[in-house]
Amino acid sequence: MATLFTGIKQLLTFAGDAVPRAGEAMREIGLVKNAEVLVENGLIEAAGPRSVVSRHRLAKKARKVEVNGICLPGFVDSHTHAVFAEPRLKDFSMRAAGASYQEIKAAGGGILSSIGAVRRQSRRAMAEQLAARAAGFLACGTTTAEVKSGYGLSLESELKMLRAVREAQKLTPLEMLPTLLAAHSVPPEFSGDAAKYLAYVTAEILPKAAAEKLAVFADIFCEKGYFTPEQTTAYLKEAASLGLKPKVHSEQLSNYGGTRAGIAAGVLSADHADHVYAQDITAMREAGTIATLLPASNYYLGLTKYPPARELIAAGVPVALATDLNPGTCPCWNMQFVLSAACTHCGMTPEEAFCAATVNGAWALGIGDRVGSVVPGLQADLAFYKADDYRELCYYFGASQCSMTVKKGKIVHGGR
Ligand SMILES: [Zn+2]
Missing domain, CATH: 2.30.40.10 (Urease, subunit C, domain 1)
Incomplete structure (x- = not known):
């Protein structure tokens, strides 16, 4: 009827x-x-x-x-880390009291605490927790969300995260598109050897996630101290050859070349874009790459610098907006807040912000012909x-x- x-x-x-x-x-x-x-x-x-x-x-x-x-x-939230085991409340209190990132890390906080918690959690508990979070998305008007792995950083725990997304999909009407983000950071077992860890991800995790069809996208964090532009291009090309659509975290903390490295591998979107320069913007426009901006994370971190939405839009780059929900830098699933932050801090008009949160979010996931x-x-x-x-x-x-x-x-x- x-x-x-x-x-x-x-x-x-x-x-x-x-x-x-x-x-x-x-x-x-x-x-x-x-x-x-x-x-x-x-x-x-x-x-x-x-x-x-x-x-x-x-x-x-x-x-x-x-x-x-x-x-x-319905909002299409094209960038989330919605699978995580525990909020980082201790880190939050420490930061509020003036602690530095190094002090928080030394106290056992930061991404290390998220990795430990995810490795300990059962897949079933993870799926139920994600389904509960999904209800929060739906209550705020979001009907589709991308969901990344990336807090397991081992074969077993990365696959567990992606399988939990699949299991949670049976428990919630929120449509979730999973992304393999095993290349999020270098886990402690690899003692900072990013090349060795990425070789392990490429040989062990990527092919298994692809064979089991556990992810639609593959993503990598391209930044100084994480993965280089050269590693980014090679890894994403390998992912694409296995049928995973490439995405990249780029130019979040510095201008490091991640955007153009991602474009060389055919990324659908380059995400964050806080520190993009003119040559990155030109490359995005020429390739038709979507810039996915995540201003709620800038807000949460108390930053004064926000991504240059006006320059991107003026140059003809399609802009999308997403929450970046994650336990470390953006505990927010409400896209309505992201719209507000985009208007008040990025200089976007309400009309542009709505477009970025719906139709362009859908295209950032390659599904604009179906939703948005x-x-x-x-x-x-x-x-x-x-x-x-x-x-x-x-x-x-x-x-x-x-x-x-x-x-x-x-x-x-x-x-x-
Ligand atoms: Zn992210």
Whole structure:
């Protein structure tokens, strides 16, 4: 039976070409006032002005859901580290009290504590914990999220993380796309020998994750003290040859060459981009690479420098926004906060921010032809908010305004 969502004060459709949006096109939100969305069999059947949709042959008999708010495509959070065993509350307290990164590390904190906790946790507990976190995403209007491994850093524990994502998928309607991030950091057993560890990842972990189809993407942290640009290109090319789509963490802490190293291996997106220079931006525009910005992590770390969204957009690079949810640098799963941070700290307009969090997020995962906009034929992934105007989502911050979330046509949050 069809469902008709009616009484929508404002609908943002993002109707347009089925490509990542860049430049001026990032401001084209496809706004419809007094709108309706008609859904059947998990897909969008019609979306637009009430006067048009209500005349659709399925509209009369459809179950009607009164909205009284605004409607957007479900957010597509294209960069998360949502599998982790424990929050880093001790690190948080120490940092708040003025401790340095080195002091936190010396006290057993930082990524080492996350690695230990993940290695100790059972796969079942990990899956249940992830499913519980997924409910938080859905409650904030996110319907699709990428989820990275990267806190196991051994064959057994990296595969455990990816299998936990697969297991959690059976427990939650949030759609999750897994990423192998075994090349996140060098684990203590390798005593800082990044080349030796990456050779181990390439020989042992990558082929097994690919053979079991445990991941859609492969990602690597390209930064001084982690993995070099040369290692990044070679590793991601190897991953691509095994069928994993490449992604890269690049230019987060310094301008180190990760963006161009990723582009040389055909990355869909280059993520963080805090320290990109003109030549990186040019290379991204020429390759059509999406810049995925994660301003909530800058906020949490108390940084004054944010990624140069305006330069990227002016140059014609498609920009996506994601949470970067992780226990160390960004304990946030609410994309509404990311919109606020993008507008207040990156100089993005609300229209650009919404585009970056929906349609461009979907393209950063290679699924923009299926999710990320509200047009007939696409998956009925919708989020509704208690608001009169879409800009309220960027304006009011610190709370979720989401009143109902719909995944593949089914109400999965709120709606009463
Ligand atoms: Zn990350």
